[in-house]
Amino acid sequence: MHSLSFDVAHMLAGFLVLLSFMMLYQDRLGALINALAAQAVVLSLSVAWQAIIQEAPHLFITAGLAIGFKAVVIPMALRRIIVKLGIDREIETVGGTGLTMLAGIGLVALSLQVVLPVTGGSDPVSREDIALALSVVLLGLLMMVTRRNAVSQVIGFMSLENGIVLAATGARGMPLVVEISVAFSILIAFIVVGIFLFRIRERFDTVDVQALDRFRGERR
DSSP states (O other), X not given: OHHHHHHHHXXXXXXXXXXXXXXXXXXXXXXXXXXXXXXXXXXXXXHHHHHHHXXXXXXXXXXXXXXXXXXXXXXXXXXXXXXXXXXXXXXXXXXXXXXXXXXXXXXXHHHHHHHHHHTTTSOHHHHHHHHHHHHHHHHHHHHHHHBOBHHHHHHXXXXXXXXXXXXXXXXXXXXXXXXXXXXXXXXXHHXXXXXXXXXXXXXXXXXXXXXXXHHTTOOO
């Protein structure tokens, strides 16, 4: 049973990392949103599995929040935003997709190199899940840094938060009240960001951050 717990937990965490790379590779917002929704589904399965092996029923609520908000509500809202803004087009990346993917591979290697040696005495399931969760967090940060479209940067932030949830549940979870407050905080932040994006488009007729820099008289 311990071997099964180990294998399933790491398979799901590995899928999260794979989906982070798929998000880095996508060059259209619609496909990027689909990858975010798929990552949320896998996250909910991972959290539900942790609820079973840890015998922590409250984690099923976290899994439900993940699949409800992150896999359904937020992707639907993002699709409505890109339709209303008319921005479902190719996304420019800083340095190109190839360099971004290479940087992502380097960040995953860095995560494993940093986390595994310092957690040698920890539970094997938690130890490697935290290393993979850090990879998801860093890949989310990479997306935020390398994408020039504000919506794709928001998606990178959502992916980053998925990594934080994976790390928290792998490390024997957070208190339920913290999980619920984090979920609603993310939802409120998303609403605020949506309003902010509409205001940017209304004022500057674009959500490309490079173009916004030019409005300030700056160039990258």
